[in-house]
Amino acid sequence: MIHFLVRQVRRWRLSLFEKVILANTLMLLGEAQVGFWVTSHNLESAHYLLDTAFIVVATLTTVVINFVLLRLSFRPLFSLLATIRQISTGETQLRAPLDRHVDTEIGELARSFNTMLDRLEHTRQEQTRLILQTQENERRRIALELHDEAGQNLTALLIHNELLRQQLQLLPQQEMHPATRQQLEQGLLHLNQLTQQTLEGVRVLAQQLRPSVLDDLGLAAAFRWLVEDSAQRLQLEVGLTLEGISEEVHALPPLYETTLFRIAQESLTNVARHAQVQKARITLRQTKQHLLLQISDQGCGYDPARAHAGSGVVGMRERASLLQGTLTLRSQPEQGTHIDVCLPLPEQATSPQILEEERSYDPEQSSTNHAYCPGR
Known part of the structure; x- marks a missing residue:
């Protein structure tokens, strides 16, 4: 009988306030009926001890029933709070448990909370996707500029260095002191080596930023x-x-x-x-x-x-x-x-x-x- 009544109450999907009012109303009606029966069967003499015992039992019954009812009703809130604490530690994939038998307002709160988390997760993923895509686009642009601008300029510098070195070798020996000629040749050779190293470094950097082979x-x-x-x-x-x-x-x-x-x-x-x-x-x-x-x-x-x-x-x-x-x-x-x-x-x-x-x-x-x- 009790299980049948519980199932019926759950089927009505009452709010917590309505459950408390209904439970207390039923208890008051029951206590009034019992009190009426006690007093109607003891009209000839006062039974203060029996009346006092009835009041104590009725009060304790009311407190216990209210405690059990509120405890059961607020249990989903405790579960929701535990979920929130876990999410705050970084477990963002967790969601609040849903139970069709819980209080209407609490169930709606859990569903709204889960919906909010889903939207936040979707927004976060979309923003991260755009950030990564923008990062790759910027890497591609910088790599292209390094290849087209810096690479071409360094290549042109290598060509000019080689032309200067060749022109230096064509100068007659008597027009330049041998020591000066040697210093210039060594300087041009060193400049050529540095330029080649820099060009190679630029090419490596461009490949690391965005390997052209991935696109090509x-x-x-x-x-x-x-x-x-x-x-x-x-x-x-x-x-x-x-x-x-x-x-x-x-x-x-x-x-x-x-x-x-x-x-x-x-x-x-x-x-x-x-x-x-x-x-x-x-x-x-x-x-x-x-x-x-x-x-x-x-x-x-x-x-x-x-x-x-x-x-x-x-x-x-x-x-x-x-x-x-x-x-x-x-x-x-x-x-x-x-x-x-x-x-x-x-x-x-x-x-x-x-x-x-x-x-x-x-x-x-x-x-x-x-x-x-x-x-x-």
Whole structure:
């Protein structure tokens, strides 16, 4: 009978105020009936002890019922408060639990809170996506200017240096003191070497900012270039395995190619800086539904819980999450580090609006700029 009444009350979806009023009204009616029965059966003499006991029992019953009712009604609030505290520590993926049997106002509060979190998360991801896209656009612009402006000017300087050196050699011996001629030749030679070093540095910097091979030849060629660059610049021997990756240019939207390339680039930089090893391995694989990237080394490893802010893991995970992907880092001291990235293919991961923005993007018109993988 009691369970039936409870189910009926839940079905009515009363507010907390209405529940309290209903419970107290029922208790008052019940107590009045009991009190009327007691007094009607004891008219001949006063039974103060019985009346006092009845008042005490009625009061205690009212307090207990109100306590239980309020405790049950406010339990979802305690759960909501615990969720808020966890979210404040950085677990932004959590949401307040929803129960169709809770109080109407409290349920609406939890739903509104979850909706607010979803909107904030969407806004944050959209802003981060725009920031990263602007950053890549700016890198592309700076790399292009370094190549076109600084590179061409330094090349012209090399040509002028060579012409001056040739003209100096054509001067008759008697028109210049031998010591002066030697100093000029050495000075021009030194200037030529410095110019060549600067030109090479500019080219390397431009490639690091935005490798032209990523835009010109596609993702597979960019990963091969990354392996060669790591060997030359980081003295890191990298084994590369490509499975199911198209050799076509822009077979994937630029945002996907950039995300995979930057995560691999940052991971190899971390290996060179922290792993105390000269070998690493990259595996890039495309399945029917996912893009899988694995970077591993057999270095010194570390405790991920104590990872310092400069390791770039947060940024890499943020890049993956923007494409509804996941990044899992597994590492233990003296057992190496393994990074697994899983990105859903664009058709499953990206809205038509984002895909259209990626396809229509023109860099020349821009002035600025512990996860589970389903189906794996």
